[in-house]
Amino acid sequence: MTRVVITGLGAVTPLGNDTQSFLDGIFNEKIGIKPITKFDASETGITVAGQVDGFDPAARVGKRDARKMDLFSQYAVDAADQALTNAGLKAEEGAEAPTTVADPTRFGVILGNGIGGLTTIQDQVIKMHDKGPQRVSPLFVPESIPNMVSGNVSLRFGAKGINSTIVTACASATNAIGEAFWRIQSGKADVMLTGGSEATVNEIGIAGFAALTALSKEEDPTQASKPFDKNRHGFVLGEGSGILVIESLEHAQARGAHILAELVGYGASSDAYHMTSPSPDGEGAARAIRDALNDANLEANQISYINAHGTATGANDSGEAHAIATVFGENTVPVSSTKGMTGHLLGAAGAIEALISVGSLTRGELPVNVGLDEQDEDTKVVNLVDQENKHQAPEYVMSANYGFGGHNAVIVFKKWHEGV
Secondary structure, three states, X not given: OOOEEEEEEXXXXXXXXXXXXXXXXXXXXXXXXXXXXXXXXXXXXXXXEEOOOOOOXXXXXXXXXXXXXXXXXXXXXXXHHHHHHHHOOEOOOOOOOOOEOOOHHHEEEEEEOOOOOHHHHHHHHHHXXXXXXXXXXXXXXXXXXXXXXXXXXXXXXXXXXOEEEEOOHHHHHHHHHHHHHHHHHOOOOOEEEEEEEEOOOOHHHHHHHHHOOOEOOOOOHHHHOOOOEOOOOOEOEEOXXXXXXXXXXXXXXXXXXXXXXXXXXXXXXXXXXXXXXXOOOOXXXXXXHHHHHHHHOOOHHHOOEEEOOOOOOHHHHHHHHHHHHHHHOOOOOEEEOOHHHHOEOHHHHHHHHXXXXXXXXXXXXXXXXXXXXXXXXXXXXXXXXXXXXXOOOXXXXXXXXXXXXXXXXXXXXXXXXXXO
16 A cells, blocks of 8 residues: 655644644643633633634734634644645745645645634624624634635645545544545545644633533643543643644655655544543543554554543543553553643644654654653553653654544554665
């Protein structure tokens, strides 16, 4: 089958609005969780979030286009622009919309998103309530529907191949990357923009997850998100976008691209257990992990590191730990969740965690499980990355995400070796 490589990355995150800043923050254990300043969330009891700061839509996307997009699309368009530039695929801009140097009919977009344009929905409902239905914006629907994240990216960059959005809650971006990988592997595309975007750090987003009692009420950003910790108390809502350019090895080599890593496996499954809770024994997650290993033609002991979903909720961390132990054995492969630094980006979580996985391979080190003070007894079956074992150069990295509805998705990356 066709080999698939990563040649470009783009990021809009709580740790910075470019890939370099984001990965520097991750590998220096910087915490991007901070007090919420976009609005007053005090009535919900939630005071911190993985909020994106310093993002100017007019400057990053263009004033005219930004006015027609919800923030989740704006984040994705900007991150995609970064990724294409990083990959060396972006053509010179002229009077027309920016395009790429790839064959547009073999250039596609598959992105993940969890909720769509939640800020647009919130604002337009308020407007209808206050001023009547005649005042609802004609752009309400096209700004808010989830598929416009890939639609806007496709439109901006002239991608005329597949244009699709995956909506599988917190597994969305990982499913999207996996499906884009398979698209190239099967010979149906040369280049894909993939990843995900989410923008739910707003009043209704915080209130909705607070109503589920899913969010941490801790006011100290350094203690708010504590994956796998004995005293974890819920996740921290985050926002942003991560975009990858992936392409066939043949296409990348023909144009002399700088290859960052290789994408080698994808697995997915369903728990069919509960609307919002994962299977306690991690059985569904374990099947997705095995599926990804089989797709990559790897044995479990070949995986060097796992970037875990690790939301810092009781049910997720316990079930995920047992899923990992079921497949890999107890306390073997190094594992960490990076949500102690970023918060939980929902449908975009797998996107920024894919960037972290690639960064781990290119930098030759593992990200620490930030937020851990005392590991929960129920999760001690996994070997968490700390200051003592972070200096390892991985060969194969696995990234896993799981979502409401029982969605499980896992992808596997390989370190790039020139000439192999």
